[in-house]
Amino acid sequence: MKRSHWAEPYKIKMVEPLRKTSPEERKKLIAAAGFNTFQLKSADVYIDLLTDSGTSAMSDRQWAGMMLGDEAYSGSRNFFHLEEVVQQYYGYRYIVPTHQGRGAEHLISRLLIRPGMYVPGNMYFTTTRLHQELAGGNFIDVIIDEAHDPDSVFPFKGNIDLQKLEAVIQQVGAANIAYLSLATTVNMAGGQPISLDNMRQVRRLTQQHGIRIIHDMARVAENAFMIQQHEPGYEHKTVAAIVKEICALTDGAVMSGKKDALVNIGGFLALNDEGLYEEAKNLVIVYEGMHTYGGLAGRDMEAMAIGITESVEEAHIAARVYQVHYLGNLLKEAGVPVLNPIGTHGVFLNARTFLPHIPQTSFPAQALTVALYETGGIRSVERGIVSAGRNKETGDHHYPSLELVRLAIPRRVYTLSHMDVVADTIIDAYENRFNIPGLAFTLEPKYLRFFQARFEQLALQTAPIA
Structure with a gap:
């Protein structure tokens, strides 16, 4: 039987060690960061999917x-x-x-x-x-x-x-x-x-x-x-x-x-x-x-x-998108709610469906980023109501229809084995999703609040929203 495997179209000639922290450490670290993944130190992150901007490996x-x-x-x-x-x-x-x-x-x-x-x-x-x-x-x-x-x-x-x-x-x-x-x-x-x-x-x-x-x-x-x-x-x-x-x-x-x-x-x-x-x-x-x-x-x-x-090299761009889709398909096969179809620079988790017990005003996507870090040291970013900011006319939140967590994959940095670890972490968090609490602001900057905001965890609410 003929087998067909895929491999990254490059070889590694320099490595950077990764440090794994314990769940107890991560709970303390994310609390000290105001439950905002942007405020974590990179040394305390195991697999960093905060952004694909400026994080790629140069050739x-x-x-x-x-x-x-x-x-x-x-x-x-x-x-x-x-x-x-x-x-x-x-x-x-x-x-x-x-x-x-x-x-x-x-x-x-x-x-x-x-x-x-x-x-x-x-x-x-x-x-x-x-x-x-x-x-x-x-x-x-x-x-x-x-x-x-x-x-x-x-x-x-x-x-x-x-x-x-x-x-x-x-x-x-x-x-x-x-x-x-x-x-x-x-x-x-x-x-x-x-x-x-x-x-x-x-x-x-x-x-x-x-x-x-x-x-x-x-x-x-x-x-x-x-x-x-x-x-x-x-x-x-x-x-x-x-x-x-x-x-x-x-x-x-x-x-x-x-x-x-x-x-x-x-x-x-x-x-x-x-x-x-x-x-x-x-x-x-x-x-x-x-x-x-x-x-x-x-x-x-x-x-x-x-x-x-x-x-624009064909092998590079095909591999870049394939790695994203590899992770997305692992999650879909496990029943994790993701945004469809899988995009090109990251996998986006549907936080509304993932955390049905957290109302949008308690920032479900932000809460999910906290859970992914606590569960496996994975850093991701909220792309929902926190990122949307406030209406400059009314001062109320913008209420986007999409409440997402973005797992942005840096180019030429991680292997498929890293994607397997990320998938395992997310699946674990999904299986324990009703133990994830919502959040409230303790500090809300005027501009681009998602970068520097700080939060506190709310009392756990386990019943899905009607």
Whole structure:
């Protein structure tokens, strides 16, 4: 009988020891951290799935490139290499480096949003929406309804609902829309891709009304891979070709190089409009640094340029997504409630179904992150009501339809054996789910509260919510 096994398409040449703590230690450590996994020390975490941002393992080629860093204050040769790579693989004409993706979000918000304007998009992301709001904008969600249904298996839940978008245009007027914020592989929806067919329809509609599309492209290669696998007509196209086709349907992009580009720090703003680029060049000097380094060392830009070329290699991107799906399928087979279909950068647990006894106002997803750490030292992140924040008009919570725990898998860091351990931990927590209590705030920061908030545990409530 022929057997077929899968192996990671790389070999390990350096290791970092992991430390296991006891359940008793972990209970004390998470309590001292205010029941917020962001406040844990990394040394106290066994398997860290808090984020895939800046946590990937760089390749030997990237480390070699770090030695070629040109640390000139202006005109670094690494900038011109990065610019060349962006033009080659993404097709954008101009780039402005930033220290990370949110630096680019800040710049584009300052450049395009005037107070009172609107920014429709395919579901919010935390830092993106905050920059838009701080610039005086109002985010409007125009993603398809399937994206809000954790049980829907529609393969392109990142798609934009054209009727919703057209209704926004008719209601507020195209002149009052700063731009369309279009994300590839929508993070808050569970790493869900958008189809090229949908993007082309969106492009036609926005061009009719003179509305720019700004692309959140942090995980564009992952989206391209899902198009290759699931969209008819693209099964024989390379990921690199699909990536360039995606970018060609947009006017500019914000990029966190800490995701697809496989670096620990860095990002950029990419543009096609020369006049807007000149404004961005001037503004970046105020907040980041010279327009040829933007808060980065030359070595960081070199590593990012090399990482972009590696991000579209077929073996790499297939293995990256396969590892995520391996974990997701283990959990589904065990009956653990996860968001469907499995996305590209992580597995998302459906906390509403996992913890039916905890009301949303007692933060079930946050409570589940605590339980996973206490059970097996696994660090994850809440993507529900805590991350959604408060309505700037009413002061009440935003109440998202999805209450999720994200298990974001760093690229090229863990093996399938680590995924087996993660699955065992989650299954154990699920079997003991009615022993998990809800939470209440003891400290609630004004901005992006999920990073620094602190909580206390509530009395245990075991009866499911009616």
